Amino acid sequence: MPAPHLQIIVGSTRPGRRGHAVGTWFHDLAVRHEGFGIEFVDLAEVGLPLLDEPRPPQRGQYDHDHTRRWSETVRAADAYVFVVPEYNHSYNAATKNALDFLAKEWAGKPVAFVAYGGVSGGARAVTALIPVVSALKMVPLSHSVHIPSIRTAMTAGGTFESSPGLDADASAMLDELRRLTVTLSALRLGDPVG
Numbered sequence: 001m002p003a004p005h006l007q008i009i010v011g012s013t014r015p016g017r018r019g020h021a022v023g024t025w026f027h028d029l030a031v032r033h034e035g036f037g038i039e040f041v042d043l044a045e046v047g048l049p050l051l052d053e054p055r056p057p058q059r060g061q062y063d064h065d066h067t068r069r070w071s072e073t074v075r076a077a078d079a080y081v082f083v084v085p086e087y088n089h090s091y092n093a094a095t096k097n098a099l100d101f102l103a104k105e106w107a108g109k110p111v112a113f114v115a116y117g118g119v120s121g122g123a124r125a126v127t128a129l130i131p132v133v134s135a136l137k138m139v140p141l142s143h144s145v146h147i148p149s150i151r152t153a154m155t156a157g158g159t160f161e162s163s164p165g166l167d168a169d170a171s172a173m174l175d176e177l178r179r180l181t182v183t184l185s186a187l188r189l190g191d192p193v194g
């Protein structure tokens with residue numbers, strides 16, 4: 001089997017966001033891991049408006065080019081890692097909006113999270129995401145990467161400073177995600193859901 005296609009989706013979109021630096025760290029680590037073919041997807045660049053499709057996404061009938069482009073992007077992946085901030089004890093709205101736009105494109109695929117925030121390390125963001133991705137028939141990995149005190153983990157140059165422990169944890173998560181991806185890809189080939 002060729003290397004499964006993993007999309008690393010950076011969820012935060014605000015100017016000055018730390019999420020891009022966290023996503024860049026995780027992207028570089030995932031490339032070194034060599035378990036996947038990697039695509040970096042930045043929701044700030046995808047630039048979706050607030051959901052503006054007249055029909056429910058389950059039908060896969062889209063009026064807008066931005067939705068068709070987003071559908072094509074998401075459909076191409078075998079697995080996803082969302083890089084998400086904690087906002088107000090949940091995850092950020094741009095991530096929810098990007099999820100809500102589509103349905104079958106996500107279904108039957110594994111998803112994992114790299115979450116960050118204050119003392120909680122984005123734990124409440126991931127807790128809030130689990131029922132949402134489950135409703136979309138994705139399969140969430142129980143292993144998430146959590147980064148507490150994100151403000152102090154940034155360098156003066158705006159890059160994210162990891163640690164050997166965090167790198168090892170992220171790499172272990174990718175090992176698990178790879179195993180689940182191979183299993184679910186085989187199931188999807190036998191019984192396509194999308």
Ligand SMILES: Cc1cc2nc3c(=O)[nH]c(=O)nc-3n(C[C@H](O)[C@H](O)[C@H](O)COP(=O)(O)O)c2cc1C
Nearest residue numbers: 012017018019085086087088089116117118119120
């Ligand atoms: C609107 C907003 C709400 C936030 N709420 C929380 C929160 O509930 N818990 C937390 O740990 N951090 C919270 N923070 C701090 C963020 O986790 C931190 O600023 C992080 O850098 C935000 O991600 P971003 O820089 O990629 O946008 C909040 C930040 C923002 C902008």
